[in-house]
Amino acid sequence: MSPGGPAIRGAREHARSAKRRALVSLAALALFACASPAVDVASADARGGRPPQDVAPRSASSASPAAESASASAAVTGARVRVLGIAQDGGIPHAACTCPRCQAARELPSRREYVASLGLVLPSRTLLVDATPDLRAQLDMLADVGARGQGAARGGVDRHPVDGVLLTHAHIGHYLGLAFFGFEAIHTSRLTVHASPAMGAFLTKHAPWAQLVALENLALAPIAAGERVALGDDVYVTALSVPHRDEYADTLAYRIEGPRARVLYLPDCDPWARWPADNDPRALFDAVDVALVDGSFYSGDELPGRDLAKIGHPLMTETMELLASRVASGRLRVRFVHLNHSNPALDPASPARRELESRGFAVARTGEELPL
Ligand SMILES: [Zn+2]
Numbered sequence: 001m002s003p004g005g006p007a008i009r010g011a012r013e014h015a016r017s018a019k020r021r022a023l024v025s026l027a028a029l030a031l032f033a034c035a036s037p038a039v040d041v042a043s044a045d046a047r048g049g050r051p052p053q054d055v056a057p058r059s060a061s062s063a064s065p066a067a068e069s070a071s072a073s074a075a076v077t078g079a080r081v082r083v084l085g086i087a088q089d090g091g092i093p094h095a096a097c098t099c100p101r102c103q104a105a106r107e108l109p110s111r112r113e114y115v116a117s118l119g120l121v122l123p124s125r126t127l128l129v130d131a132t133p134d135l136r137a138q139l140d141m142l143a144d145v146g147a148r149g150q151g152a153a154r155g156g157v158d159r160h161p162v163d164g165v166l167l168t169h170a171h172i173g174h175y176l177g178l179a180f181f182g183f184e185a186i187h188t189s190r191l192t193v194h195a196s197p198a199m200g201a202f203l204t205k206h207a208p209w210a211q212l213v214a215l216e217n218l219a220l221a222p223i224a225a226g227e228r229v230a231l232g233d234d235v236y237v238t239a240l241s242v243p244h245r246d247e248y249a250d251t252l253a254y255r256i257e258g259p260r261a262r263v264l265y266l267p268d269c270d271p272w273a274r275w276p277a278d279n280d281p282r283a284l285f286d287a288v289d290v291a292l293v294d295g296s297f298y299s300g301d302e303l304p305g306r307d308l309a310k311i312g313h314p315l316m317t318e319t320m321e322l323l324a325s326r327v328a329s330g331r332l333r334v335r336f337v338h339l340n341h342s343n344p345a346l347d348p349a350s351p352a353r354r355e356l357e358s359r360g361f362a363v364a365r366t367g368e369e370l371p372l
């Protein structure tokens with residue numbers, strides 16, 4: 001996300017519009033109820049669209065059914081996941097990229113996307129999943145909930161903007177935002193950060209992260225693969241080990257279980273065929289109702305000259321093959337996140353997007369909410 005006021009203004013507008021949206025009728029909620037009869041997985045646009053509201057929106061005629069369902073908002077109450085961004089680590093516009101999609105995003109801020117992240121909005125606590133380079137704006141997208149939503153800490157820096165952070169891994173889109181919790185910015189006090197033991201060790205040993213630990217801006221709370229932790233309000237998170245290029249530490253996905261639904265957050269992983277025999281990805285999907293899953297690339301075509309075998313992510317086309325029967329039967333809802341700027345499915349009118357939606361899949365929308 002390019003720096004500057006529009007995104008922040010948009011997020012403030014979001015906070016105001018989210019309150020207005022809280023009045024939306026339950027009839028609207030029913031319109032967007034989950035295809036699966038087992039779980040009430042409505043989605044709602046709690047943020048009111050992409051950052052700036054003062055630019056030309058995408059025309060209604062070009063909006064996909066999924067986009068329309070998200071923009072026609074519905075109030076989700078109780079514990080829920082709020083999508084705070086859907087882009088791959090480099091953001092959209094991607095840093096220094098002048099491809100047509102990134103240029104369009106510069107000219108039309110409604111086409112911009114924050115780096116993939118979730119808010120876990122519980123009745124008594126608010127947590128972040130991953131701390132992205134877009135963290136400032138993403139914290140503003142949580143200003144209507146938690147202590148600030150109750151009116152606390154107005155008129156100054158809120159030193160306790162969230163109650164905790166869950167980190168997936170040590171790639172730039174997933175933890176650089178931790179820096180804003182440090183001395184130069186928010187200066188939090190013992191903010192709980194759940195991370196794998198290896199990720200915790202990486203943060204403890206290496207500057208500038210080590211200073212956040214030494215000054216106790218952060219309080220590391222290791223969560224090992226397979227471990228299940230209570231987050232409060234009858235919501236639990238389980239860390240899941242997933243294969244990914246792990247230069248500095250290992251990679252976790254999270255299964256977040258609430259009274260109403262189980263949600264998998266798996267933004268980054270190796271192609272399914274490369275998963276080890278003792279870690280079958282299908283088992284992860286069989287244990288949830290909704291999956292927010294790595295959608296970095298649609299197909300091998302979008303990266304001319306690159307060897308498909310060396311792409312370090314499952315292609316959307318492969319994921320649709322893997323999960324076709326689960327989605328078709330209504331046992332699983334899939335919403336892609338972590339889209340690279342090259343991914344044609346970012347355009348709601350693209351053949352790629354139409355194809356995935358015709359097969360029952362969707363691209364997550366920033367601001368939408370999923371009940372837990
Ligand atoms: Zn990533």
Ligand SMILES: [Zn+2]
Nearest residue numbers: 097099102341
């Ligand atoms: Zn680009």
Ligand SMILES: [Zn+2]
Nearest residue numbers: 169171244268
């Ligand atoms: Zn990664």
